[in-house]
Amino acid sequence: MTPFSLRRGMATLASLKKAGKVVCIGRNYADHIAELNSARPKQPFFFQKPTSTILLPGEGPVIRPRGVNLHYEVELALILNKRLKDFDPNDEQGALDAIESYALSIDMTARNVQNEAKQKGLPWDISKGFDTFLPLSKPIAKSAIPDPHNIELYLMVNGEVKQQDSTQLMLFRIPRILADISKVMTLEAGDIVLTGTPKGVGPVVPGDVMRAGIRVDGKELEEAKIEVA
Amino acid sequence: MTPFSLRRGMATLASLKKAGKVVCIGRNYADHIAELNSARPKQPFFFQKPTSTILLPGEGPVIRPRGVNLHYEVELALILNKRLKDFDPNDEQGALDAIESYALSIDMTARNVQNEAKQKGLPWDISKGFDTFLPLSKPIAKSAIPDPHNIELYLMVNGEVKQQDSTQLMLFRIPRILADISKVMTLEAGDIVLTGTPKGVGPVVPGDVMRAGIRVDGKELEEAKIEVA
């Protein structure tokens, strides 16, 4: 099989780290909002992770900073192929056309740091931004995901299923997400967008093994697998 | 005079937009903390602006999004020349050595959006991240700024001085800033660090003209000037 890095016209592993930015939607699944006692947003809100958080397959473990309550959040990531500015939220086909490929991602979060930031009205950047806080799968060809709003995401810790839900449960779908982000900041080819996490987030400690993946019509996507300590 | 873009070994205007990330220190001047009724931080905190906010000299006006109370914050920016990870806060010379060049910057802020985010415990990214929200000067050679902790920053609106203070007033100096950021996220060559704003921030509306600059020993640095509507 041709490695992804050699396929013409698709994001390569190396190119992922050169993304101009990584933009992440918060609170995009109702049951996840409930489990964190958060308010349901009237519109998508988002934050950035620096590209220095990216951890590619085989690059080693997620590093837990001292004193941090480290949480996983499995999310579908979009890798864009064009510049978007003031994107039309009703343009379903345009949204799909703007996706170059997909990846599975884990939005690692220092939950205690985030909770303190929320209380004090401070930025989320530290809680979301430590090195290794964004494990990514290989890029996933668009052809492998006929409908990004109808796949199953899962995450297991030490063999136990913690998260497992369909992307059908997204509160704001991809065209709306791209519209709301690009009303604020121009999105560029290569930028990565994380679409939010379903319920089931929780802590991991050093030595735990996270395995995450995507099922399409019940079938596992090999290239979407993440296994990280 | 040789344009900066042709000088060997110094950041060029074009290269600024390719920065891997822009990291900004909040609340780094005591009088600015007082004017916003903010709490004085025990340690530096920081947030990111996407590189899509960068507005280079001559690229036109800052765009005020509808309904936004748009504030200026003049700040000294550092452009880095190397990777920094767990930088030593006591390494004064190492900090200077890690600076490739300087720039003057205006950290434009949607103050009402930021205030709402603070109240709700939401990220700052939207309030700081609109396109054109980071006017930059040309790169400034290190030789023009012998001591970054002893220069005067100023910002005028329609000819009236609004901000004018020495960088001596920084609460956390550059080595500490680089140390605290790089404990969280690895800094890379080309990354841009904003060092915080002195007192005097305030609103601008379309048509207002901001002029900002740096004085070293009372003398204006021509390359540090920003003039933007």
Ligand SMILES: [Mg+2]
């Ligand atoms: Mg998340």
Ligand SMILES: [Mg+2]
């Ligand atoms: Mg970037």
Ligand SMILES: [Mg+2]
């Ligand atoms: Mg600022």
